[in-house]
Amino acid sequence: MFSIGQLSKATGVKVPTIRYYEEIGLLPEPGRNAGNQRRYGQDGMDALGFIKHARDLGFSLEDIKALMGLDGHLGDDCAEADRIARSQLANVRDRIRKLRQLASELERISHLCDGGNGGCCKVLTALGDHSQCAGEHE
Amino acid sequence: MFSIGQLSKATGVKVPTIRYYEEIGLLPEPGRNAGNQRRYGQDGMDALGFIKHARDLGFSLEDIKALMGLDGHLGDDCAEADRIARSQLANVRDRIRKLRQLASELERISHLCDGGNGGCCKVLTALGDHSQCAGEHE
DNA sequence: TCTTGATGCTCTAGTGACTAGAGGCCCTAC
């Protein structure tokens, strides 16, 4: 049996966050000891590990709830789990694409200040004027 | 003079968002007409354009507030504007790096389901087990 | 056994950047 603090250390999820996951129904309510403190078994550890990993991969708590719901009847809903994973992948790729455009524009803006005091300060002007941007962003 | 709705259409910032920016002191309070409705001049339009563009570039409202504060005394604080822009660039690059790792892991996980029913369903298992991951993420 | 300090408990409120809705007032065009 693990205390909430041990669970936290083992998974890297902070204590208040664990209680929050329980509150919103993501993590099943564990048993309590005589002093009303939470006591977790291996299943609680596994569930929290699943959540942590999926969160690190950028899944929303809503998605994770759906994924965990599938866990009971795996065979049938493999397609559903796959769908969620693929949609998350598309999401991540889209974010990368947008961020690349932002980075290139920020580079352009930063270079305006390279010469020291000479061409300064075009940074604020560039930020105020989208028409100077090479491509579309957002 | 523009109404809040006209400003919204021109800049692409939603009406409640404009009021929100005013509430938090990012956008200066405009004048009002006889019926207590906001009326903006070109300066309001420019300020909102600046905010919009900087938001699209991923700057926080806090950063934008700092950037706009510099506007009055540009010469001196070019260095500060440049510092904020560069730190934002570093930030974006870091997010891209992390997202690339996530994408590659998500690709790996998605491929587990490629064969249809054969190897199904490893997706949920993979999500639950970080030790299967090739690299570090987050 | 007693004490001490870490850990645990519940509850409320705050974060950032909005978004939604209620209930009412104003403006413009017909």
Added chain:
DNA sequence: GTAGGGCCTCTAGTCACTAGAGCATCAAGA
């Protein structure tokens, strides 16, 4: 004059936590 769209304020909700208050419990050492 009236219809309907736009505008007003205010409150509360979103997501995924985070912080703090004020108190109870636990484990280890004296």
